Amino acid sequence: xxxxxxxxxxxxxxxxxxxxxxxxxxxxxxxxxxxSALFIYALTRLNxxxxxxxxxxxxxxxxxxxxxxxxxxxxxxxxxxxxAPAFMMRFWNVGAEGQVLMGGCATAAVLIYCxxxxxxxxxxxxxxxxxxxxxxxxxxxPAVFKAKWNTNETLFTLMMNYIAIQLTxxxxxxxxxxxxxxxxxxxxxxxxxxxxxxxxxxQYLLNVLIVLAVTVCMFLYLKYTKQGYEISVVGQSENxxxxxxxxxxxxxxRTMAISxxxxxxxxxxxxxxASHTVSTSTAxxxxxxxxxxxxxxxxxxxxxxxxxxxxxxxxxxxxxxxSQFHLNDYASNVVEGIILFFLLGSEFFIxxxxxxxxxxxxxxxxx
Amino acid sequence: xxxxFAVRMVDITKTFGHVKANDKxxxxxxKGEILSLLGENGSGKTTLMNMLSGIYFPxxxxxxxxxKEVVIASPHDAYALGIGMVHQHFKLVDVLTAAENIELxxxxxxxxxxxxxxxxxxxxxxxxxxSVDPDKKVYDMSVSEKQTLEIxxxxxxxxDILILDEPTAVLTPQETEKLFAVMxxxxxxxxxxxxxxxxxxxxxxxxxxxTILRKGxxxxxxxxxxxxxxxxxxxxxxxxVTLNIRRDTPxxxxxxxxxxxxxxxxxxxxxxxxxxxxxxxxxxxxxVAGISGCGQKELLESIAGLQNTVSGSSVKYRPTGPDGPAExxxxxxxxxxxxxxxxxxxxxxxxxxxxxxANMTLVDNMMLKEYRAGKSPLVERKHPHDMARQIVRELxxxxxxxDTPVRKLSGGNVQxxxxxxxxxxxPTVLMSAYAVRGLDINTSYTIYRLLNEQKRRGVAVIYxxxxxxxxxxxxxxxxxxxxxxxxxxxDGRTATKEEVGYLMTSLRKKGELGA
Numbered sequence: 001x002x003x004x005x006x007x008x009x010x011x012x013x014x015x016x017x018x019x020x021x022x023x024x025x026x027x028x029x030x031x032x033x034x035x036s037a038l039f040i041y042a043l044t045r046l047n048x049x050x051x052x053x054x055x056x057x058x059x060x061x062x063x064x065x066x067x068x069x070x071x072x073x074x075x076x077x078x079x080x081x082x083x084a085p086a087f088m089m090r091f092w093n094v095g096a097e098g099q100v101l102m103g104g105c106a107t108a109a110v111l112i113y114c115x116x117x118x119x120x121x122x123x124x125x126x127x128x129x130x131x132x133x134x135x136x137x138x139x140x141x142p143a144v145f146k147a148k149w150n151t152n153e154t155l156f157t158l159m160m161n162y163i164a165i166q167l168t169x170x171x172x173x174x175x176x177x178x179x180x181x182x183x184x185x186x187x188x189x190x191x192x193x194x195x196x197x198x199x200x201x202x203q204y205l206l207n208v209l210i211v212l213a214v215t216v217c218m219f220l221y222l223k224y225t226k227q228g229y230e231i232s233v234v235g236q237s238e239n240x241x242x243x244x245x246x247x248x249x250x251x252x253x254r255t256m257a258i259s260x261x262x263x264x265x266x267x268x269x270x271x272x273x274a275s276h277t278v279s280t281s282t283a284x285x286x287x288x289x290x291x292x293x294x295x296x297x298x299x300x301x302x303x304x305x306x307x308x309x310x311x312x313x314x315x316x317x318x319x320x321x322x323s324q325f326h327l328n329d330y331a332s333n334v335v336e337g338i339i340l341f342f343l344l345g346s347e348f349f350i351x352x353x354x355x356x357x358x359x360x361x362x363x364x365x366x367x
Numbered sequence: 368x369x370x371x372f373a374v375r376m377v378d379i380t381k382t383f384g385h386v387k388a389n390d391k392x393x394x395x396x397x398k399g400e401i402l403s404l405l406g407e408n409g410s411g412k413t414t415l416m417n418m419l420s421g422i423y424f425p426x427x428x429x430x431x432x433x434x435k436e437v438v439i440a441s442p443h444d445a446y447a448l449g450i451g452m453v454h455q456h457f458k459l460v461d462v463l464t465a466a467e468n469i470e471l472x473x474x475x476x477x478x479x480x481x482x483x484x485x486x487x488x489x490x491x492x493x494x495x496x497x498s499v500d501p502d503k504k505v506y507d508m509s510v511s512e513k514q515t516l517e518i519x520x521x522x523x524x525x526x527d528i529l530i531l532d533e534p535t536a537v538l539t540p541q542e543t544e545k546l547f548a549v550m551x552x553x554x555x556x557x558x559x560x561x562x563x564x565x566x567x568x569x570x571x572x573x574x575x576x577x578t579i580l581r582k583g584x585x586x587x588x589x590x591x592x593x594x595x596x597x598x599x600x601x602x603x604x605x606x607x608v609t610l611n612i613r614r615d616t617p618x619x620x621x622x623x624x625x626x627x628x629x630x631x632x633x634x635x636x637x638x639x640x641x642x643x644x645x646x647x648x649x650x651x652x653x654x655v656a657g658i659s660g661c662g663q664k665e666l667l668e669s670i671a672g673l674q675n676t677v678s679g680s681s682v683k684y685r686p687t688g689p690d691g692p693a694e695x696x697x698x699x700x701x702x703x704x705x706x707x708x709x710x711x712x713x714x715x716x717x718x719x720x721x722x723x724x725a726n727m728t729l730v731d732n733m734m735l736k737e738y739r740a741g742k743s744p745l746v747e748r749k750h751p752h753d754m755a756r757q758i759v760r761e762l763x764x765x766x767x768x769x770d771t772p773v774r775k776l777s778g779g780n781v782q783x784x785x786x787x788x789x790x791x792x793x794p795t796v797l798m799s800a801y802a803v804r805g806l807d808i809n810t811s812y813t814i815y816r817l818l819n820e821q822k823r824r825g826v827a828v829i830y831x832x833x834x835x836x837x838x839x840x841x842x843x844x845x846x847x848x849x850x851x852x853x854x855x856x857x858d859g860r861t862a863t864k865e866e867v868g869y870l871m872t873s874l875r876k877k878g879e880l881g882a
Contacts (some may be wrong), residue, residue: 005628011383015775224745229738232727239721242673243713246733 008362009355014280021350028346035063039334044327050322058320059313062342069309069316071204075270076286077308079294081211081218081301083261085255086139088222088299090235091146095157097287098164099260101136101280103131103267105164105171108278111194111271112175112186123194127272128265136257138164143256161287168280175278184277196273207273214262219301231255263287296343314339371557372434373398373528374450375418379428381414388414391428394578396528401550401560403570403591405603405666406580412563413455415580416530420452421445432528451521452530457513459505466501469520491522495552511542518549522642529553529560535569539658540868547573565603567596579603587697600808612815612840614859616821620843621688623796623827624670629697630677631665631851640665641851647827649688649795651657652818654842655831656867657693662851663831667798670829671713672700684709686795705736712794714786716801716831718778722785725774729755729766732773733788758787762813777811786817797821798829815841835864849874 037048054226060066079096086093088272110127118126177185188194199205222228234241234251241248270282289311318332374396381389389411396402401831404412417423419430421442430437432448439445445452459468466484485501492499497515505513514534521529522575531550535543549574550560564570570577571591578588579602586602624647631640640662647653654662659829668674670682682696686709694707704711719725723732733751741747755769762783766776773781789797799818818841822828832838838845842859847870 226738226744226746228732229734229746232731233724233735236724236726237720239717240724240735242714243671243701243721245700245705245739247700247702 007356010352011067011355013351013353016350018304024346024350025343028342029324029339032342035342036335036338039338040331043331044325046325052062054324055313055322058318058324059316059318065316067202069312070208071274072315073305073308074204074208075266075274076290076293076312077304078211078214078266078269079263079286079290080297080304080308081215082135082259082266083290083294083298084218084259084301084304085134085222085231086259087294088235089231089252089255091143091252091256091259092154093139093142093157093259094154094258094288094291095160095260096263096290097144097283097285098157098161099135099263100267100283100287101164101168102134102138103264104278104282105168105267106130106134106264107268107271108171108175108184108187111276112184115191115193115315116186118193118196120193120195120298124196124272125281127194128268131264131268132261133264135267136261138264139256139258140253143253147252155205165280168278171321172279183279186276187271187278190277194272195276196269204273208268210265210269210273214265215301215305218262222299227251244303254301267306293339296347310339372431373782374561375431376415376419377429377431379415379418379430381411381418381423382426389425389459389582390583392580392583394585394703395588396559396561397576398559399554399557400575401554401562401573402588403574403577404561404563404580405570405577405599409739410580410584410603410780412580413532414583416452416532416561416563419445420450420530422452446524447527448528449526450528450530451524451526453517453521453532453534455532455536455877457517459513459516461506462504464502464504465499465508465519468516469501469523473524484606487523491519494556495522497548497549509540513547514538514546522553527558529558530563531560532563533565534562535564535566539871543569554838559617559748567599568847570594571596600878613819614843615819615840617648617651617822617843618825619675620650622646623649623685623688625681625683625685625693626670627681627683629666629669629680629682631662631669631674631680632677639851640669643853645853645856646844647796647829649827650822650825651843652822652828652830652841652859654838654845655829655848656835656838656845656871657848659872661848661871662802663848665851666848667713667715667800667829667831670796670798671711672696672704674735684711684796697856702739710792710794710796712789712792712797714782714789714797714799714802716804718781718785719774723773723781726772728772729759729764729769729784732784733758733791735788736792754788756789758784758791762787762817779806782806782810782814786814790817790821794821794826796827796829798831800831801833802830804833835867838867839864847871 033052040046040051058065059069079100082099083093085098105240107127107130110123110130114123114126138160142151142153142160145151145156146153172182172184174182176182196203196206198207222231230241230246230251233244233246234248238248241251267282271278275282293304293307293311296307314336318336321327322332372395374394376392376394379389379392380387385880392411392415394404404416405795406412409586414423418425419439421439421444424440430439432450437448439448439450460471463471466481466488467479469488470479470484481501488499488501489581491497497519499515499519503512505516508516518529518531534546538546550562554560562573571594574591576588576590577594577599579586579599581603591665626646627644629640629643630638633639643662643666655666657663665674669676669680676697680697683693684696685691685693694709696704696709699707715721724735730748730751733754734746735749737751738746752769758764759766759769764776764780764787766780773784776784786799786802797818802814802818806814818828818830830838830842839862844859845859845862845867846853847857849871852874854875857867
């Protein structure tokens with residue numbers, strides 16, 4: 001009808017049925033796998049199906065591998081769950097890395113200094129409390145500055161990470177064992193004092209259960225409590241919050257204390273429940289990966305389980321194909337990158353509808 | 368051969384999502400005339416003009432400029448055809464001077480020849496009777512100066528078809544007169560002008576012809592000389608709407624709020640509200656008139672506990688009349704005010720940015736002020752749910768469901784939700800700021816009716832408004848603010864429009880304020 005009409009029309013969607021949104025996401029995963037398959041074949045001439053099979057093997061091939069996947073998923077999930085309330089409040093907490101590290105250091109301190117004098121349940125209780133407080137402190141500091149002087153929380157929480165990393169380095173030197181190794185080594189290796197106990201014969205079951213409990217609690221907290229409601233209002237509009245008589249400062253500080261505490265808890269689980277040591281890789285970038293987990297799930301903590309699992313699966317699968325096919329580590333990173341690219345990109349098609357000129361004029365012809 | 372039409376737009380259609388903003392609209396602009404584009408809010412006036420100025424691209428339809436069919440795909444194309452638009456929200460760079468803003472975006476050398484620009488600006492100004500200081504920074508300008516600059520900018524770029532989108536919304540009556548004089552000068556110079564407005568008196572005062580849109584459809588056009596307010600209203604709203612607003616005589620009003628020496632300074636130390644003292648009575652509607660930004664917002668927010676006030680300020684709330692106990696509202700916040708049992712309802716100017724949470728559902732918005740009730744740490748959604756149902760039913764809110772985010776509702780329905788919630792708290796004081804701004808006539812009348820009901824219930828109603836006709840027909844008394852000072856309190860039944868307009872713009876001398 002109109003020759004000069006632009007080729008593509010992009011319009012923001014009013015709304016989209018939830019099942020269609022998930023169909024788009026599923027489509028994105030399928031497309032991503034196909035693209036990766038092409039990429040793998042073009043570069044290595046390997047059978048993509050075999051490569052994918054190997055990835056599956058790497059993550060779930062043996063019960064031991066499956067449990068390690070579950071262990072790593074639960075730590076990543078826990079951090080994502082910790083970020084949820086802060087992000088709901090539109091407080092860009094990129095300081096999870098530091099909050100996790102501080103939680104980890106606090107736990108390690110308890111295990112090292114009280115390892116001989118206290119029983120394991122007491123050590124775990126004390127370590128839990130210490131890690132929650134350390135993480136909360138790392139959350140409260142930027143929150144107070146934001147509430148009082150409106151400092152930029154993104155920069156502030158980011159810089160808090162570096163303080164945490166330096167402190168961790170300091171503690172590693174202090175607790176070095178054996179001397180000269182530049183690591184803390186396995187804490188209480190002989191006594192296993194302060195380690196998570198096995199449940200039903202499974203080493204990591206407690207980790208998973210704790211994180212699932214936190215996930216459910218956070219979901220309920222955000223959705224059904226007055227404090228959760230306040231977080232949403234403050235996040236959407238501080239003016240409205242003031243109008244409704246909500247103390248914005250108090251909500252910011254309280255929410256960041258909770259966010260930091262849950263991240264600190266991840267550090268506790270990582271140290272007492274998994275590695276039994278502490279180093280800068282106790283967080284190992286998961287504080288940042290968790291940002292993806294939190295955002296892709298739109299802060300729904302149950303969806304976070306899926307996303308966290310997907311990311312850990314990709315990571316484990318990548319390690320497997322690297323060793324099994326003697327591929328460079330980066331090849332597997334590329335596969336991970338392609339899948340994330342498609343998944344994040346699919347959000348665009350969920351938010352916007354794209355129509356081409358030709359299709360439109362056909363529709364008009366029908367009408 | 369002289370072409371009669373500067374612009375013809377034929378069968379223009381534009382859809383946003385499911386909404387047909389324009390449906391086969393027709394518009395013609397003759398050369399050397401002023402055309403009013405009239406319609407209620409949401410009737411598609413601005414959308415249509417945005418397509419003429421290259422902001423939007425029509426889904427279908429044809430546009431002719433000076434008799435030739437054209438394609439306008441960008442504002443650049445529009446300027447090339449001599450079409451310039453002055454938007455309701457100005458598109459100026461605050462930190463640049465007038466001359467720099469004018470030159471911005473034009474091809475030319477990296478260094479602006481200020482002298483040449485200034486000379487050309489002066490020439491345009493002299494020709495039509497504007498005054499613009501080329502070296503003045505935009506942030507130092509008043510709203511009216513900014514608007515003048517926008518018009519000069521379009522003329523500088525050689526526009527001879529001008530579109531003005533609700534230019535008078537931000538102007539005082541005096542400034543409006545000045546603008547109209549300039550528009551007439553431009554018309555006499557051969558320019559063709561379209562003015563978007565929904566004020567009937569302005570249509571009749573300025574335009575040669577008027578085109579009427581209703582709900583995205585073209586209704587018709589007529590020569591202004593043959594039109595009157597009645598016939599235009601009929602065309603605009605589709606059926607006759609009673610222009611009378613009901614006003615009962617207040618039944619023994621008693622003093623409910625005593626405002627004394629209320630002074631507010633903003634963060635920069637500028638006095639926004641200067642020593643205001645007045646009483647607000649239960650059972651009456653007190654109108655507050657003033658040019659926008661003269662302290663209306665600060666007045667209401669001080670009472671609501673949202674504003675820092677200068678010490679010495681006082682607002683006493685007397686629930687049982689002048690002799691009863693009093694509650695000092697200054698120094699409190701909305702939460703403590705509510706906890707003291709003061710049922711203060713507030714419909715703020717910024718509905719979605721302050722009164723409601725745009726992304727939350729109707730139900731969640733209902734509980735904004737009452738969610739705290741009770742000791743349980745959990746929120747209770749049963750009552751808000753019923754409340755949302757009731758408001759949707761009683762105020763005829765158009766919404767897919769009560770679980771729809773309020774941002775998806777149209778402006779009028781948003782306001783119904785907000786006013787409905789505030790009234791549901793059974794207030795003793797009800798404050799509203801620009802309660803009918805942007806609403807169509809029918810919804811406006813619903814709001815007037817609700818305010819009148821509250822007045823009959825014995826609520827002290829404060830109505831901050833901008834439409835003087837409404838203020839004069841709705842309110843029992845009218846407080847006129849001028850530059851943060853209380854200039855006068857007039858009787859709504861005897862005051863005249865000229866009187867209010869004058870008091871809004873010129874401060875009386877001390878001692879003159881007797882009443």
